[in-house]
Amino acid sequence: MDKRRISFALLVLAVAAMPLAPVPELWITNLNYIGLYAITCLGLVLLTGVAGLTSFGQAAFVGLGAYTSAYLSTAYGLSPWLGLLVAMVVTVSVALVLASITLRMSGHYLPLATMMWGLSLYYAMSNMDFLGKYDGILNIPGLSLFGWRLGSGRSFYALIWLIALAAAVGVARLLDSRAGRAIRALNGGVTMAEAMGISTYRYKVKAFVIAAMLACTSGWLFAHYQRAVNPSSFSLSKGIDYLFMTVVGGVGSVWGAFSGAALTKILEDQLQVLLPRLFGGNGNYELIVFGIILVAILKYAPLGLWPYAERWLQRHLPPDRRHRDWGSATALETRSKPTPGELLLDVRSVRKQFGGLVAVNDVSFSIRAGEIIGLLGPNGAGKSTTFNLITGVLPLSSGDVMFRGAKVSGQPSREIARRGMSRTFQHVKMLPEMTVLENVALGGYTRSHAGVMQAVLRLDREEERRLFLEAERQLERIGMKDQIHELAGNLALGPARLMEIARALCTDPALLLLDEPAAGLRHKEKQALGQVLRQLKAEGMSILLVEHDMEFVMSLTDRIVVMEFGTKLIEGTPAEVQASPAVRAAYLGTEH
Incomplete structure (x- = not known):
């Protein structure tokens, strides 16, 4: 224990x-x-x-x-x-x-x-x-x-x-x-x-x-x-009291509910006795004091008082790391893999208008199993908007997106994810208060089934072990196994982006979509990321890579689609794209 x-x-x-x-x-x-x-x-x-x-x-x-x-x-x-x-x-x-x-x-x-x-x-x-x-x-x-x-x-x-x-x-x-x-x-x-x-x-x-x-x-x-x-x-004032108690104790902490309730009740009783003696007469002086206390806590302890008690407890009763008891668990089920060369993604004349602004104008391209396709272009070219149209984050104005032979345009992003298309984000999205392992395990959500009652009754432990085994496997796959117990919020940008890739891989995708994974990375971090992507390509993973850094993707991709001002400028091999005067003009502003 x-x-x-x-x-x-x-x-x-x-x-x-x-x-x-x-x-x-x-x-x-x-x-x-x-x-x-x-x-x-x-x-x-x-x-x-x-x-x-x-x-x-x-x-x-x-x-x-x-x-x-x-x-x-x-x-x-x-x-x-x-x-x-x-x-x-x-x-x-x-x-x-x-x-x-x-x-x-x-x-x-x-x-x-x-x-x-x-x-x-x-x-x-x-x-x-x-x-x-x-x-x-x-x-x-x-x-x-x-x-x-x-x-x-x-x-x-x-x-x-x-x-x-x-x-x-x-x-x-x-x-x-x-x-x-x-x-x-x-x-x-x-x-x-x-x-x-x-x-x-x-x-x-x-x-x-x-x-x-x-x-x-x-x-x-x-x-x-x-x-x-x-x-x-x-009454409504009592509802405000409950929220006050929770915020004072620690709105994100289970035991903050108890500490906030205790502090509020004790203060209420004591202030009702002390304040009339100080000010004379009867009145709801405690409400004024509670208001001052709440403002002070919101300013100086926005997470509530319990986190301070928790830090003290951690010095004297440091929590044990999560026991690695998932080594003997069975692996999660995997989806059927596409055959090499199978048409995975077919983007057909997708268009997106925001009022009178055409952000993406009839862009088409396709991806086959085993390929890495780069979607490049200068800032503002419409790459991320196209990416969001493919993944269901934004609705199409016109056009179609086909994935493994089925139409996915018009579907919410969660349904597209369930079909085997997984993504990362231009700006890293994670849960900083959870560990790296728990963040990556979130990617296995669609591969598991336990609900609220199973969790409360602890009937989900075997499935949890399987999820953590899969999360650890994906972290090992990208070289982050030694950081599984690190809080995600403590990661530098490079490891955080790798963690996002591991989370996406945990969904068991048929197609992995990476939205500017090299943005903001230093040279050595880009090299490490490039090595991970080469490894994934060697393992047969299909990838759509959205980037504006042409040098980074040249050695990674099979084909490149270049966009400018929301339109498709050129599609070809890395060598063909590098040699294109139109691409040089888009990036450098001149064809010479």
């Missing part, structure tokens, strides 16, 4: 021992609320911190869980445990409807939309007669577990913290999985994730629904712990 697991076991023992110790009842009450808040904040860690989707509406889902169970148990005498099941069904249904409306938004529209439906649900709960309007629902029955009545704060404490710690373990397991890597990829923009075959909208919905389910669970516990509910506990 590594040191982190030992520390977690000690934490569980400390939490379990708390109600047995002779501590004041107020401590137990505060710990209960900290546990309830942390469950909701865990959903925000996943949704906002990891997936990058800011939500102010989590309190509304807490209210759905609380009110659904409270109403059913008081009006119909339904068991609170069945009430939890019904509340989950209601919450997931509402979350799916709201997700379909709001998650296609981006920028500031998404958080504004979460505010609006948060307010809508709050006022709906506040104005329904059968829910007691602003008075809410009273005399909610408590919980019983195996005949043991959870009547006091101490007896409820065990259930709250059992669920809170189980939720934390579940979220941590989820993030360390195929589905978790897909959710992490949402925060860096959807282009890279879609290029790896990931349906980014589907994973946004999954993160949204999981966060709603955690909030619902917290609300159910809250209703039967408090034995009364009213709308004020689920």
Whole structure:
């Protein structure tokens, strides 16, 4: 057992021992609320911190869980445990409807939309007669577990913290999985994730629904712990409080949810006592202090407070490296390989207009299996736009793209990736907080199947071993095996570009597309990259290489397509292209 697991076991023992110790009842009450808040904040860690989707509406889902169970148990005498099941069904249904409306938004529209439906649900709960309007629902029955009545704060404490710690373990397991890597990829923009075959909208919905389910669970516990509910506990201001707790603790950290909830609850209690003494009279002075604290944290600790605690822990309890337990795993399945000379890619008169600007004008070329084709041209020639048209990042204005005999134009990039076309990016796209190995394993997404529940229940471990075996094999293939445990964000530009190539190779492509892989590299880094591409060519890999550095690709390519001002200038062998006066004019501005 590594040191982190030992520390977690000690934490569980400390939490379990708390109600047995002779501590004041107020401590137990505060710990209960900290546990309830942390469950909701865990959903925000996943949704906002990891997936990058800011939500102010989590309190509304807490209210759905609380009110659904409270109403059913008081009006119909339904068991609170069945009430939890019904509340989950209601919450997931509402979350799916709201997700379909709001998650296609981006920028500031998404958080504004979460505010609006948060307010809508709050006022709906506040104005329904059968829910007691602003008075809410009273005399909610408590919980019983195996005949043991959870009547006091101490007896409820065990259930709250059992669920809170189980939720934390579940979220941590989820993030360390195929589905978790897909959710992490949402925060860096959807282009890279879609290029790896990931349906980014589907994973946004999954993160949204999981966060709603955690909030619902917290609300159910809250209703039967408090034995009364009213709308004020689920207002927009409470939704802001949950987000505040998560940001203060560490919006990207599982344990930040607990530290943020604890700090906020303790500060709230202490400030409500101290501030009136300092300023005299009664008032919500703590809100002013909380605002100042939030501004200070956003400025000086934008990742929250937990990362600082984590650095201290790493000095005293350094985490063990991921054990290399995948050596005996079986290899992932591979797709059928094209026969040498088979027509892989056929680009037919593709055209792209942005309003009145024609960026790509009826460009045609083809690639056969085993070839390396260079797509060259000076800056602004339309190379990357053509590249994005081929890979589905941009829609065509006209023309067709055929891949292995099937039309792929009009298909989203994730579908094109699933067919065996993989790419890198002009500007390296990676997840800097993950290791090199995990970044490359993301490329194996379409070759694996485990979902959220398998990850939470740890039923995905064999598939994970197979993914890491494949990622290690691809890193060894490009000469980066010694850096598999390095954080990707620590890599220099040259190794980062090689890592992107390894990630693309992990998809088992029939055609590899490289978008200016030599851009920004020093001479020796270009030499290393060239050697990798020669090795891939020797292994039979087909490559489309988009570049503006003619010298770099001359010794690598079989044929070169040169573009200028969005049109195809010439196509031929490297020697023919070098000898072309038109190419010299395009690059040097003169034919002489």
